[in-house]
Amino acid sequence: xxxxxxxxxxxxxxxxxxxxxxxxxxxxxxxxxxxxxxxxxxxxxxxxxxxxxxxxxxxxxxxxxxxxxxxxxxxxxxxxxxxxxxxxxxxxxxxxxxxxxxxxxxxxxxxxxxxxxxxxxxxxxxxxxxxxxxxxxxxxxxxxxxxxxxxxxxxxxxxxxxxxxxxxxxxxxxxxxxxxxxxxxxxxxxxxxxxxxxxxxxxxxxxxxxxxxxxxxxxxxxxxxxxxxxxxxxxxxxxxxxxxxxxxxxxxxxxxxxxxxxxxxxxxxxxxxxxxxxxxxxxxxxxxxxxxxxxxxxxxxxxxxxxx
Numbered sequence: 001x002x003x004x005x006x007x008x009x010x011x012x013x014x015x016x017x018x019x020x021x022x023x024x025x026x027x028x029x030x031x032x033x034x035x036x037x038x039x040x041x042x043x044x045x046x047x048x049x050x051x052x053x054x055x056x057x058x059x060x061x062x063x064x065x066x067x068x069x070x071x072x073x074x075x076x077x078x079x080x081x082x083x084x085x086x087x088x089x090x091x092x093x094x095x096x097x098x099x100x101x102x103x104x105x106x107x108x109x110x111x112x113x114x115x116x117x118x119x120x121x122x123x124x125x126x127x128x129x130x131x132x133x134x135x136x137x138x139x140x141x142x143x144x145x146x147x148x149x150x151x152x153x154x155x156x157x158x159x160x161x162x163x164x165x166x167x168x169x170x171x172x173x174x175x176x177x178x179x180x181x182x183x184x185x186x187x188x189x190x191x192x193x194x195x196x197x198x199x200x201x202x203x204x205x206x207x208x209x210x211x212x213x214x215x216x217x218x219x220x221x222x223x224x225x226x227x228x229x230x231x232x233x234x235x236x237x238x239x240x241x242x243x244x245x246x247x248x249x250x251x252x253x254x255x256x257x258x259x260x261x262x263x264x265x266x267x268x269x270x271x272x273x274x275x276x277x278x279x280x281x282x283x284x285x286x287x288x289x290x291x292x293x294x295x296x297x298x299x300x301x302x303x304x305x306x307x308x
Contacts, residue, residue, distance in 0.1 A: 001053050001054050001055060001257065002049075002054045002055065002130045002131065002252075002253060002256035002257060003054070003055040003057075003128060003129045003130050004046070004049055004054055004055065004056050004057065004129060004130065004131055004132070004133055004252070005057045005059060005084070005122070005125050005126040005129040005131075005132050005133070005147075005153075006042045006045050006046045006049075006056060006057065006058050006059065006132075006133040007042060007059045007060070007122065007132065007133065007134045007135055007139070007140050007143045008040055008041040008042030008043075008045075008058075008059075008060060008133075008134075008135035008137070008139065008140060009040050009041070009042065009060060009061065009092050009110060009135065009137065009139050010038065010039075010040040010042055010043045010058075010060040010061070010062055010071055010075075010092065011038070011039050011040045011071075011091070011092040011093055011094045011108065011110070012036065012037075012038060012039075012067040012070055012071055012091055012092075012093050012094070013036070013037050013038070013039040013093070013094040013095070013096050013106075013280075013281075014034070014035075014036055014093075014094075014095055014096070015034065015035050015036075015037060015096040015097075015098060015239075015241075015280060016031050016033075016034045016095075016096075016097060016098075017031055017032060017033060017034075017097075017098055017099070017100075018097045018098070018099055019099070019100070020099055020100075021097075021099055021103060021105060023097065023105075035279065035280060036070070037280045037281070037282060037283075038070065038071050038074040038075070038282060039094060039096070039241075039242070039280070039281045039282060040060070040092070041135050041137075041158065041245055042058050042059070042060050042133075042135060043058065043060070043075070043080070043282060044242050044245035044246070044249070044281050044282050045133055045158075045245050045248060045249040046058045046078075046080050046249075047078050047080065047282050047285060048245065048246050048249035048250060048253075048271075048275075048285045049249050049252070049253055050078060050079055050080065051285035051286065051287055052249070052250065052253045052271075052285070052286070052287065052288050052291070053253070053287065053288045054253045054256075054257075056080065057082060057084050057125040057126075057129070058075070058080050058082070058084050058085060059084040059085075059086075059117065059121065059122045059125055059143070060084065060085055060086070061085075061086055061087075061088045061092070061116060061117060061139075062075075062085050062086070062087065062088070062091060063087075063088055063089060063090045063091030063092075063111070064087050064088070064089065065089070065090055065091055067090075067091035067093065068087075068090075068091040071091060072085070074282075082125070083121060083124065083125065084121060084122070084124075084125040086116070086117055086118065086121060088111060088116050089111060090111040091111075092108070092109065092110035092111070093108070093109050093110075094106050094107065094108045094109070095107045095108075096241060098239055098241065101237075102237045102238065102239050102240040102276065103240065104239070104240065104241045106241075113138060113139055114138070114139045114140070114141065114142045114143070115142075117139075117142075119142070119143075119146060122143055122146065122147075123146060123150070123151065126146075126147060126151050126153060127151075129151075129153055130153075130154075130256055131153060131154050131155070131156055131178075131179075131252065131256060132147040132151075132153045132154070132155050132156070133155075133156045133157075133158075133248075133252065134147060134155055134156075134157060134173070135158075136157055136158065136159050136160065136162060136170065136173050140173070141172050141173075144172055144173065144176050145176070147176070148176045154178040154179070154206075155176045155177055155178055155179075156177065156178065156179035156180075156181075156248070156252055157173045157174075157176075157177040157179070157180055157181070158181040158182070158244060158245070158248045159173070159180065159181065159182040159183075160182065160183055160244060161182070161183045161185045161186045162182070162186075163182040163183065163186050163187050163188065163194060163210075164186070164188060165194075165197055165198065165201060174198075174201070174202050174205075175202065175204075176204075177202070177204075177205055178204065178205060178206050178207070179205075179206065179207045179208075179209075179252065179255075180198060180202075180205055180207070180208045180209070181208075181209045181210075181211065181244070181247070181248050181251075182194075182209075182210055182211070183210070183211050183213075183244055184210050184211065184212040184213065184215075185213075187210065191210040191212070191218035192218070192220070192226055192307045194208075194210060195208045195209075195210065195218070195219075195220030195226065195307045196220070196307045196308065198220070199220065199222060199307070205222070206221070206222045207219065207220070207221060207222070207255075207261060208220045209251070209265070211243070211244050211247050211248075211272075212231075213231070213240070213243070214231050214233075215230070215231060216228065216229045216230040216231040216232075216269055216301075217229050217231075217247060217265060217268070217269050219261065219262075219265050220307045221261060224306050224307065224308045225262075225304055225305075225306060225307075226304070226305045226306050226307040227261075227262050227265060227302065227303075227304050228302070228303045228304075228305070229265055229266055229269045229300055229301065229302050229303075230269075230300065230301035230302075231269060231273055232269060232270050232273040232298050232300060233273045233274075233276065233277070234270075234273060234274050234277070234294065234297075234298055235274065235277035236277060237276045237277060238276065238277055238278060238279050239276065239278065239279055239280060239281070240276050241280065241281040242275065242280070242281025242282060243272050243275060243276050244272075245281065246268075246271055246272040246275040246276075246284075246285065247268050247269065247271070247272040248268075250264075250267060250268035250271035250272065250291070251264050251265055251267075251268035253288075254267045254268060262302070262304070266295070266300045266302060267291055267295060269300060270291065270294055270295060270298060270300065271285075271286055271291055274286055274291075274294065
């Protein structure tokens with residue numbers, strides 16, 4: 001199975017429901033439910049990869065406080081606690097609000113950054129890895145060059161809603177990414193136009209994909225193919241938080257396992273469609289065998305054209 005090293009922040013999140021967005025002011029609300037969970041791109045992606053059967057090594061910061069103890073216990077249960085998890089004084093935290101349709105809004109806070117992470121730990125975890133997944137947040141930037149130039153690893157990056165290719169702050173990630181994902185939410189134009197522009201500006205990129213929520217996913221390959229796959233939701237949607245991480249992780253697992261990007265994306269769309277029926281970003285992942293069984297039941301609408 002593939003071996004991944006995943007770099008990113010890990011947070012303790014408090015999630016609560018709201019009636020609608022924008023949220024009207026009220027001095028007191030009685031919630032129908034509330035939960036405390038561990039979240040973060042690195043944790044979500046690594047958890048999905050591990051569930052699918054890949055080997056996942058996480059490089060992240062976790063506090064030595066009470067919140068950090070919760071995170072460490074959760075990571076240990078998922079087989080993600082290792083030498084890549086480094087101590088800091090205080091744990092990063094997030095407040096997540098979700099409306100009845102599954103839309104989310106969040107407010108994040110963190111102490112510490114990549115300067116607190118010993119690069120030798122990353123190199124140790126990355127030895128013999130097949131691919132590095134590196135967050136597009138400032139925490140991830142110092143890991144890009146060591147991964148690409150020192151270790152010779154292909155790099156996968158999820159830009160999330162930061163799809164502006166003219167934003168200079170994204171350039172370090174764009175220049176090294178072999179696989180680039182983003183969300184359609186702030187896309188400046190069509191998916192095909194954005195994908196074509198990625199390949200024109202960054203010829204080292206091999207795969208560029210746009211997650212389109214309830215409309216599925218669009219992926220461009222360096223050879224000119226444009227793959228469009230409609231969304232499938234085998235069970236009712238409860239929470240869309242983490243859907244992009246699930247899509248991203250499942251695609252990487254399938255692509256490195258089979259070498260077939262179209263089939264990998266089909267499985268990833270189904271994987272993400274199942275995941276949004278769970279109650280939090282880090283829940284609802286399928287095993288490789290469960291995903292294969294689900295594929296036999298739910299047909300996918302796939303169309304192959306060109307982005308050229």
